[in-house]
Ligand code: G3P
């Protein structure tokens with residue numbers, strides 16, 4: 001609607017950067033997404049124990065680094081000692097965990113759009129994350145190149161206090177659409193609904209679009225099985241790998 005930023009959603013958004021080809025949520029993964037022709041990326045943000053917002057998905061660093069700590073137990077100097085690339089492939093050895101600030105500089109330099117997911121892992125504070133991330137974020141990117149999303153209603157609600165709907169597009173993340181999806185979108189004056197494509201029905205998609213919300217689907221790695229959902233009104237597929245979509249994108 002005209003209460004929201006006019007965002008040109010791309011058909012494909014690189015999930016955690018180009019995570020099929022580079023270590024997820026790193027600067028390298030965003031550069032790779034850009035090289036692959038993506039204009040937008042989806043990334044996750046959380047706070048370190050010292051309050052620094054960083055680009056990271058899990059509650060700890062076991063899966064995606066050479067360390068083992070919980071994110072809440074790390075400070076910035078300690079994350080600088082972690083290798084967050086070698087676990088994925090030798091070619092990425094030496095990659096460092098990106099702060100939100102570093103990542104925003106890269107995204108802005110590449111003129112890309114960002115869907116930033118406020119990732120509130122178990123036991124972490126939603127308001128603290130929002131307080132830590134939103135000022136930097138709003139300072140770095142214009143409304144047309146930013147969507148802030150979350151599964152966490154408290155995080156979205158708190159984010160709304162930082163900027164009105166015309167300045168900040170908020171996306172509500174769902175797995176399947178719950179019965180109260182509309183109330184939850186209205187509560188934060190949402191721009192978009194982001195749903196698991198495997199749990200999306202044509203009826204659900206229609207309802208979302210008819211209510212005036214934009215519709216994005218994650219994490220779409222089977223373009224053939226997904227293809228009919230473009231016609232349901234899904235505008236963006238958040239994918240680990242854009243390559244298999246070649247020749248399969250809708251012509252609007
Ligand atoms: O934002 C869509 C998707 O990233 C949500 O799930 O676990 O990959 O952050 P996850």
Ligand code: MG
Pocket residue numbers: 042043044117
């Ligand atoms: Mg995510």
